[in-house]
Amino acid sequence: MSSSLEKPIGYEWRSSRWFIVSTISIALFAETFLYGFLVPILGYIFESRLGIEPAQRQRLTSVVLAMHGVCSAISGPVIGHFVDQLPNRKSPLLLSLLGCIVGTAIVACSRSLSLFLLGRCLQGVAGSFVWIVGLATVAETTSQDRVGTVMGLVNSFAHTGIMSGPIVSGLLLETAGYWATWSIPVVILTIDIIARLLMIEKFDDPKPNCASERTDASETTGLLTSPENQQGTPTTLGFWRTMLSNGRVFTALLVSLSIVSLSTGFDTTLPLHVDEAFGWGTGTTGFLFFCLSVPSILISPLAGWLRDRIGIRAPTTVGFVIQAILMAILGIAGNSHFSWASAEAGPAIYMTSIVAIGIVQPFVLGVANIELTAVLKEKQEENPESFGPGGGFSRIFSMAEVASTLGLILGPILSGSLTEVFGYTYMSWTWSVICIILAVLACRFLGSKS
Known part of the structure; x- marks a missing residue:
């Protein structure tokens, strides 16, 4: 058997349903944790790092929190369209992680409002990537008779992130200082990196001649599919x-x-x-x-x-x-x-x-x-x-x-x-x-x- 057909080390557990769902759960936890993490320390960032006047803080707080949702809503359909054209979803997951890391670094290190808002935009787009690609991966990995249970578990992780984020940042800012507070997101993102690199989704399953089989199958499908079915394949708008x-x-x-x-x-x-x-x-x-x-x-x-x-x-x-x-x-x-x-x-x-x-x-x-x-x-x-x-x-x-x-x-x-x-x-x-x-x-x- 050629080396190209050998399975990666730990293939069985790295491609298992439980590990894929766990990886996505960690990713969603990290995304919601970072969203809530920022809320208690926004006032400190505005005052001590960005030099925002007290009268403007309430308005800017609303803008910053709303920006995450606006960026997600705008980027969502674009992300969904292009990800569906890719051969696997591991690359988009890693790309979203990169965007999350860069956005978080910009937010933490910003000394100007414009740079801070740029970081929030990157976090919003990366968060949209995580939700869309992550849930799509879970849906394809899970059988239809277990989708509700698995989605419930994933949502539990997401809600835990929303709850724990503000608690952790508020407590650490008072007791450990600004930069020590950001050490927790670094740890969570590091765990996220390791899990995503280890994960093997079903698209990565090493099968012999998989590329040629897909090509042959698509050609055969094109020959055998009736014109009505071909016409019934929706366009993007369809x-x-x-x-x-x-x-x-x-x-x-x-x-x-x-x-x-x-x-x-x-x-x-x-x-x-x-x-x-x-x-x-x-x-x-x-x-x-x-x-x-x-x-x-x-x-x-x-x-x-x-x-x-x-x-x-x-x-x-x-x-x-x-x-x-x-x-x-x-x-x-x-x-x-x-x-x-x-x-x-x-x-x-x-x-x-x-x-x-x-x-x-x-x-x-x-x-x-x-x-x-x-x-x-x-x-x-x-x-x-x-x-x-x-x-x-x-x-x-x-x-x-x-x-x-x-x-x-x-x-x-x-x-x-x-x-x-x-x-x-x-x-x-x-x-x-x-x-x-x-x-x-x-x-x-x-x-x-x-």
């Missing part, structure tokens, strides 16, 4: 039209945009409301956000397992109905017009509702990733060549990435504007109505195992 005209896809993307908008809307409205209504300070506010986030880490794998057993329709529908009730109650708690919920009972009702929302959210989060994977695999079963050699996975996850990043941008704007104009109660009730609408759409369009 791919987007085919997917967005599918009721399951459109509903899944709308669900993703809405639930991310609702989640990020809490960042804008919750701190001010609990201060005005209950006199709660930053400590209690932080605990409330803790209650919103921790259940997603713990319950996401369970929610994914349930989706694999009974389909995504029932858990999502029931989840939105319960969330609608909780959002309605959340708006009542602390409102003086409801005497039973404004005095001693108000704080308890509010905190209980927040905990319950945190428990329910894993059943409505991540809908797009699972449903879009299912739709695409069904299309591939009908016609394996329908979306080209890349299979369309990167493009389909770029759609999910755009939906979620739009939610990051629209959520604070919508919730903040509704609260400012109509008050916190009517803002919560508006989201309650939106949840009911989403429950109806989920029941009507999303997939089911029955």
